[in-house]
Amino acid sequence: MAILTVNHVYHTYFSQEVATEALHDIHFSVEPGEFVSILGASGCGKSTLLSIIAGLLEPTAGDVIIKNHDQSTSIGYMLQQDYLFPWKTIEENVTLGLKLLKYHDLHAKDIAKELLQAVGLPNIEKKFPRQLSGGMRQRAALARTLAVDPKILLLDEPFSALDYKAKLKLEDLVCAMLKSYEKTAILVTHDIGEAIAMSDRIILMSAKPGAIHKIFDVPRELAALTPFEARTHPSYGAFFQSVWKELESLEHSTSS
Numbered sequence: 001m002a003i004l005t006v007n008h009v010y011h012t013y014f015s016q017e018v019a020t021e022a023l024h025d026i027h028f029s030v031e032p033g034e035f036v037s038i039l040g041a042s043g044c045g046k047s048t049l050l051s052i053i054a055g056l057l058e059p060t061a062g063d064v065i066i067k068n069h070d071q072s073t074s075i076g077y078m079l080q081q082d083y084l085f086p087w088k089t090i091e092e093n094v095t096l097g098l099k100l101l102k103y104h105d106l107h108a109k110d111i112a113k114e115l116l117q118a119v120g121l122p123n124i125e126k127k128f129p130r131q132l133s134g135g136m137r138q139r140a141a142l143a144r145t146l147a148v149d150p151k152i153l154l155l156d157e158p159f160s161a162l163d164y165k166a167k168l169k170l171e172d173l174v175c176a177m178l179k180s181y182e183k184t185a186i187l188v189t190h191d192i193g194e195a196i197a198m199s200d201r202i203i204l205m206s207a208k209p210g211a212i213h214k215i216f217d218v219p220r221e222l223a224a225l226t227p228f229e230a231r232t233h234p235s236y237g238a239f240f241q242s243v244w245k246e247l248e249s250l251e252h253s254t255s256s
Contacts, residue, residue, distance in 0.1 A: 002029035009062035021209035037195035045210025076150030082141035091125035097148040115143035135166035171227040197227035
């Protein structure tokens with residue numbers, strides 16, 4: 001049974017001069033524990049769709065259904081930037097959501113310590129964001145996102161600002177954490193390799209307006225591996241080419 005259903009969602013941006021349709025009849029569902037990537041070129045409405053799923057933006061038509069859960073409390077959001085408050089310690093940043101939920105201070109600190117340990121950042125609770133590297137800050141942001149125990153994680157290109165080595169390490173860490181904590185995830189990306197390495201399914205979107213062009217099932221032998229292992233598997237290259245060709249066909253049809 002699907003944990004999340006995007007139910008025939010449309011979205012139009014209105015200005016005084018023109019109405020621009022950003023999303024057209026987006027419909028798909030996500031199973032519990034599944035990792036789904038939304039792939040497409042810039043301007044195809046990926047981030048708009050993620051904002052609608054998060055409840056930050058109302059669709060013009062359609063709706064988002066989260067089974068047995070409230071949209072506002074069931075979703076965690078991880079962005080390109082970590083958005084850690086620079087004047088707060090890492091512990092204070094990680095426990096911010098817990099304090100808003102009225103967790104006891106000692107309990108919140110215990111959760112923060114456990115999660116920071118899990119993401120490979122032990123004994124840094126009293127440090128400030130400026131004292132951490134970009135990769136470490138994103139790890140702290142992941143701990144903050146998981147602290148409030150969301151059922152679904154939305155990942156909006158969270159690795160794009162990192163160098164390649166840090167990106168690969170964080171991909172593996174995120175996937176391991178999501179499996180360990182039994183979370184469902186939706187990743188927005190323009191990186192084919194990232195989508196293949198991390199996902200169970202890939203939703204390829206066309207642009208103007210944003211619509212679902214094709215949904216790929218990632219081969220089981222790839223989906224069962226860590227992202228780093230998947231990139232070196234013999235079947236990775238052929239599957240990459242099949243997704244690439246579909247993306248190329250979309251770009252050619254748009255430019256013609």
